[in-house]
Amino acid sequence: MRAHLVEPSTRQILAYCADDPVERVFLADVARRESGRFVALENGDGALHALCHLGTNVVPSGSGCGAFAEVAARVSPRMLIGEQGAVTELWDAARRRLPRAREDRLSQPVYLSTTPPEPGGTGLRVATRADLDVLVPACARAHFEELGVDPLRRDPSGFRWRTRAQIEEGRSWLWLEDGALRFKAEASAWTPEAVQLQQVWVDPPVRRRGYAARALRDLIRLLLDEVPAVCLFVRAENAPAIHLYETVGMEHVLDYRSVLF
Structure with missing residues (x-):
């Protein structure tokens, strides 16, 4: 039929x-x-x-x-x-x-981890409401880097509310040390079968020091205690991010496409 x-x-x-x-x-x-x-x-x-x-x-x-x-x-x-x-x-x-599309992102690899990597030995922790004033500008910068739109100009109160909601739902993690965000990430989706991460981000002044790989390993380990799979997707041209995900042992399993207006 x-x-x-x-x-x-x-x-x-x-x-x-x-x-x-x-x-x-x-x-x-x-x-x-x-x-x-x-x-x-x-x-x-x-x-x-x-x-x-x-x-x-x-x-x-x-x-x-x-x-x-x-x-x-x-x-x-x-x-x-x-x-x-x-x-x-x-x-x-x-x-x-x-x-008319302002951007068409083809062949965005989706990466998957089902096996815990080696510990990273970081200060990664679940974010709390006390972290909100640190995370709002960081999440805004990550959003701008990813989508080319500044959410603090488009909808500042709504963006702050959404960032707070992620924290309150236990979907936000960070490693904050010496006043710098060595790592932060959020869950864009969470089911009993998988967690999808988004906005993996490190403060620009402390990038390229290996913090992201260490913290991502710790985050994957933390999440795999609760669900069988951790995944995320990335722009095809973002070579540093792809290198990071492959370094921590994630596997390319399928491709997404994003058409932005």
Whole structure:
């Protein structure tokens, strides 16, 4: 029977995401929080073969994602992001309905770790609310380096609120020593099957001293005590970051694509 568009149930979403918990970690996290809007392609037996989160970031997954073009365009996204084949199908179908892309990031490698690396021996710890004034500007700089947008100019109060929320949810870690952030990172998604990291960042004055590799090893070890997989993705041209992830033993397992507006 031909697949058709549906608004999927949380049960359907989680069953779909369970088939690939690393590629679909963000989708599963949003569904578990019951905080997002989804559309899906449903087979005749009630199973999904494609899924799409609709929001500021439109995140497709699966095959036949061109079917989401019209509804994705209606939400005026700032980004299409996800597994490269799914994003390509959606972008090819929706590009006439969406603004001209300001950047198209192809072949962004997704890295995975399932085995604890050697300890890094750092002062890495979970961030607390007392760290907020240190983390807000650091997270803003990391955001600007990654996306070319200064969130403290676009939405300062909202960005501060989101940074605080990450801290309060236990999704933010840092290594602060001698007044410098030797390392910081956040979790962009967290499920029982995987944690996806984002904004791995070191203060520019203390870069290239090996702090990031040591702290990332400690963070991966910490997280693998709670979930079976730690993953992240990176721009294809970011050679220093790719070297870092491979140095700590992460494996390139698939590719994402990001279309930014």
